[in-house]
Amino acid sequence: MIRTILVDDEPPARDILREFLGAYDDVEIVAECVNGFEAVKAVSEHDPDLLLLDIQMPKLDGFEVLSLLDRSPIVVFATAHDEYALRAFEVHALDYLLKPFSETRFRAVIERVRERLSRGQPRTAVAPLGEALRKKPLQRVVVRSEDGSIQVIPVTRVDYIEASDDAILVVTGGAKLKKQQSIGDLANELDPDRFVRIHRSYLLNIERIEKIELYAKDSRVAILRDGTRLPVSRSGYATLRELL
Amino acid sequence: MTTREPLLRGQLAIYAVAAVAAVALVTTTVLTWRPGTPLSPIVLAALAPSLLLGFISLASRYLCRAMPLRSSSATSIITTHGGSAAAASGVWIVAWNASASALGQPVPDSTLLFMIGAMLYVATVTVHYLVLEVETSREAEDAALRYRVLAREAELRAFKAQVDPHFLFNSLNAVASLCGTRPADAREMAQRLAEFFRLMLRVGSLERISLGEEIDLVTRYLAIEQVRFGDRLTTHINVDAAAAQCQVPPLLLQPLVENAVRHGIASVVEGGTIDITASLHDGALRISIDNPADPDRVVSPGEGIGLQNAAGRLNAVSDGRARLSAAEDSGRFHVEIELPR
Numbered sequence: 001m002i003r004t005i006l007v008d009d010e011p012p013a014r015d016i017l018r019e020f021l022g023a024y025d026d027v028e029i030v031a032e033c034v035n036g037f038e039a040v041k042a043v044s045e046h047d048p049d050l051l052l053l054d055i056q057m058p059k060l061d062g063f064e065v066l067s068l069l070d071r072s073p074i075v076v077f078a079t080a081h082d083e084y085a086l087r088a089f090e091v092h093a094l095d096y097l098l099k100p101f102s103e104t105r106f107r108a109v110i111e112r113v114r115e116r117l118s119r120g121q122p123r124t125a126v127a128p129l130g131e132a133l134r135k136k137p138l139q140r141v142v143v144r145s146e147d148g149s150i151q152v153i154p155v156t157r158v159d160y161i162e163a164s165d166d167a168i169l170v171v172t173g174g175a176k177l178k179k180q181q182s183i184g185d186l187a188n189e190l191d192p193d194r195f196v197r198i199h200r201s202y203l204l205n206i207e208r209i210e211k212i213e214l215y216a217k218d219s220r221v222a223i224l225r226d227g228t229r230l231p232v233s234r235s236g237y238a239t240l241r242e243l244l
Numbered sequence: 245m246t247t248r249e250p251l252l253r254g255q256l257a258i259y260a261v262a263a264v265a266a267v268a269l270v271t272t273t274v275l276t277w278r279p280g281t282p283l284s285p286i287v288l289a290a291l292a293p294s295l296l297l298g299f300i301s302l303a304s305r306y307l308c309r310a311m312p313l314r315s316s317s318a319t320s321i322i323t324t325h326g327g328s329a330a331a332a333s334g335v336w337i338v339a340w341n342a343s344a345s346a347l348g349q350p351v352p353d354s355t356l357l358f359m360i361g362a363m364l365y366v367a368t369v370t371v372h373y374l375v376l377e378v379e380t381s382r383e384a385e386d387a388a389l390r391y392r393v394l395a396r397e398a399e400l401r402a403f404k405a406q407v408d409p410h411f412l413f414n415s416l417n418a419v420a421s422l423c424g425t426r427p428a429d430a431r432e433m434a435q436r437l438a439e440f441f442r443l444m445l446r447v448g449s450l451e452r453i454s455l456g457e458e459i460d461l462v463t464r465y466l467a468i469e470q471v472r473f474g475d476r477l478t479t480h481i482n483v484d485a486a487a488a489q490c491q492v493p494p495l496l497l498q499p500l501v502e503n504a505v506r507h508g509i510a511s512v513v514e515g516g517t518i519d520i521t522a523s524l525h526d527g528a529l530r531i532s533i534d535n536p537a538d539p540d541r542v543v544s545p546g547e548g549i550g551l552q553n554a555a556g557r558l559n560a561v562s563d564g565r566a567r568l569s570a571a572e573d574s575g576r577f578h579v580e581i582e583l584p585r
Contacts, residue, residue, distance in 0.1 A: 009510070010414065011474045016421035035513050058513045058538060080413035100417035139542045154540050 005031045007039040008054040017052055020106045036060025037150050040068045048073045050113055055079040064142045137191035143177040159208050163201040198236035265298035271360050276352045289349040293339035300332045301368035308372040325369050333361030395560040418471050433471055440464045447494040456488035462501045469505050476515025487522040490529045493561050499550040500533050500579055507547050508535035529583040537577040
């Protein structure tokens with residue numbers, strides 16, 4: 001059985017997916033989601049084989065949903081927008097359906113899914129988003145906490161990011177939110193003119209800087225508007241000086 | 245757009261000085277020279293004062309610019325230029341006298357010199373005024389052209405922004421979807437789409453339509469979006485009978501309402517209500533559009549173009565008297581238009 005989750009915020013769009021999927025005996029719809037939050041939750045609950053995913057949705061878009069998944073099912077995007085096709089390819093989506101799509105086109109998708117599953121290809125870990133997003137900096141950071149709730153933080157509200165073991169802490173308004181990603185990967189996705197790697201373990205939103213002080217010989221400290229003090233390495237200071 | 249080079253700059257100024265000086269030189273030489281005497285000493289004596297008169301005449305351009313024909317009274321123009329003509333001629337006579345005595349040449353009759361100087365001065369003033377008139381009308385032409393180009397650009401942008409192609413694709417997807425389960429609804433949706441586009445093409449070619457007609461178009465648009473968004477979209481439209489009679493540029497509200505759906509309703513999980521009101525206050529038409537919008541939504545590059553277009557078109561049709569303001573506050577987006585009649 002191909003265990004499938006379909007995600008679209010528009011009822012008629014879900015209807016046609018459900019109708020087309022109904023023609024295949026080996027496909028089972030395990031969940032239907034109307035937004036990105038539900039999708040992330042449903043994927044971690046059901047661990048499906050196939051995710052039929054809209055891109056433009058409230059709160060989380062399709063790409064943000066993928067970035068929050070621990071394991072990625074086979075992903076097929078279904079959207080009216082053709083401008084995301086390149087990005088979809090870069091996050092290793094199996095296919096890209098342009099709405100409205102025909103039954104013949106949909107059958108081809110299902111056949112590709114069957115083929116991929118029969119080859120028993122190991123499920124890939126979450127596709128690296130960094131490469132795909134580098135062209136356009138992230139506008140918001142999405143974080144999934146341990147209880148499963150999801151927070152969407154516009155980058156303007158991120159104060160700084162701190163490396164913590166194998167994860168990072170996104171600091172916003174005093175709150176520290178844990179995210180499973182390396183600080184280097186996130187640095188690549190964020191706007192380099194706003195977020196500066198001031199230290200091996202710190203990525204700072206430069207709009208938060210109150211002043212930079214000499215702390216000891218060759219070592220500096222950044223003092224933020226809220227009084228937080230963060231260490232600044234020598235190369236971090238060089239980058240800062242270039243920007244400010 | 246490049247501004248045209250003002251006349252009488254650089255080379256042209258040299259020509260002007262040369263022309264006045266040449267006329268002064270020739271006339272005074274002819275009047276002073278007696279057959280049988282050598283010509284060249286007289287030409288030499290006339291040269292310096294003639295050049296001086298040329299420069300003085302050129303400088304009168306500043307006086308002309310300070311006293312434009314349109315905004316100055318005839319008496320002040322006549323007295324000012326009369327006075328400066330007399331002064332210029334005086335300087336010219338004195339210069340002639342000095343030059344002639346230095347070179348030991350006879351001086352022409354002062355009355356004749358005065359008349360030549362004054363006439364040349366008046367002639368240059370006339371030329372200055374002509375040139376200034378041409379420049380002013382050229383500037384006015386340029387400004388009118390610039391304005392027409394801007395208005396046209398705003399129209400074009402508005403026309404392009406009228407319909408988001410994704411609206412069409414998503415609506416067609418809804419039609420395709422309904423075909424399978426609710427064929428009667430599919431047929432109705434297809435008809436709604438056709439009627440909406442037909443109406444939009446028709447009003448798009450008109451100069452003005454009544455607000456009532458625009459609201460009709462917007463209502464049809466929202467009915468289509470209703471099928472896509474289901475319970476997430478509700479609409480309240482409240483338009484006074486008097487406001488509905490007002491004339492507005494076509495497709496003024498349609499792109500704004502489309503924004504309210506695309507960037508507003510579509511960004512909110514639970515959806516919400518789009519509120520459209522229009523009424524007359526002291527003879528001015530006031531329209532407001534209010535919708536929910538997620539403050540944390542990813543702002544697409546196209547967002548704001550619809551507002552800019554609407555503001556540009558309002559400006560073009562009201563000569564800048566109309567007002568459009570937009571504000572976003574605690575999860576709601578609000579657009580307000582005031583159009584004086």
